[in-house]
């Protein structure tokens with residue numbers, strides 16, 4: 001049976017864990033050859049192996065999205081290996097420290113903005129270049145429900161994710177007539193190592209409190225986000241651009 005991304009070349013950053021890994025696996029299931037990228041070689045290679053074991057096509061390329069030269073090299077390696085880039089999911093991100101603004105450590109501020117906002121811009125910068133030289137393409141930026149509302153103790157994260165939505169809309173306007181669609185996905189809280197590292201684990205009070213903020217009274221699964229990414233990368237969403245798609249169990253509807 002034909003798959004929606006048969007013959008397509010897709011790239012996922014931060015694909016060594018959580019949502020990015022689910023996206024890479026889902027894009028491969030949908031027929032794409034996937035360039036799996038992450039700052040962590042061990043985790044990224046694990047994802048690429050999982051794709052290959054499931055019968056898909058994947059290649060790992062290490063890159064730190066905060067480093068322009070590494071991002072440029074990642075896109076160059078993708079185009080050298082596959083001839084072009086059709087779809088990209090700019091997913092790499094960190095939560096950073098948790099503190100109110102007046103107490104927020106400057107170093108963590110810098111890391112969160114560099115990874116979650118500047119990293120998305122750097123990826124788009126080189127992806128768009130490759131897509132313009134190819135057949136156009138689809139970019140999906142990983143924002144968050146926290147790109148649409150405030151949330152205490154994670155100021156730079158909230159600011160970066162609001163910024164990602166703004167960049168997404170701007171890029172969509174700039175490249176719509178050149179065959180590049182640019183959208184964002186805004187997940188609610190998703191059970192991944194990012195939340196676990198922040199102490200949000202099943203069975204804790206904090207987990208229950210956060211679950212209760214979603215209309216569905218639960219956290220999401222990485223695969224539920226990946227389905228939206230696959231759709232936005234595919235021709236099924238051919239008239240969708242500049243959109244921030246909530247995948248949040250009703251968090252922001254309240």
Ligand code: NAI
Pocket residue numbers: 013014015016017018019020037038039040043063064065066091092093094095115116119142143144145186187188189190191192193194195
């Ligand atoms: P995660 O921590 O499980 O995975 C993040 C991946 O990004 C890791 O493999 C890590 O090595 C990689 N990474 C970190 N810094 C990097 C850098 N400088 N360059 C390249 N790779 C880097 O996190 P999760 O939860 O899967 O998050 C993925 C994305 O989804 C992030 O952008 C996050 O902000 C976003 N998101 C997550 C939500 C959640 O509740 N888990 C909710 C909404 C958005």
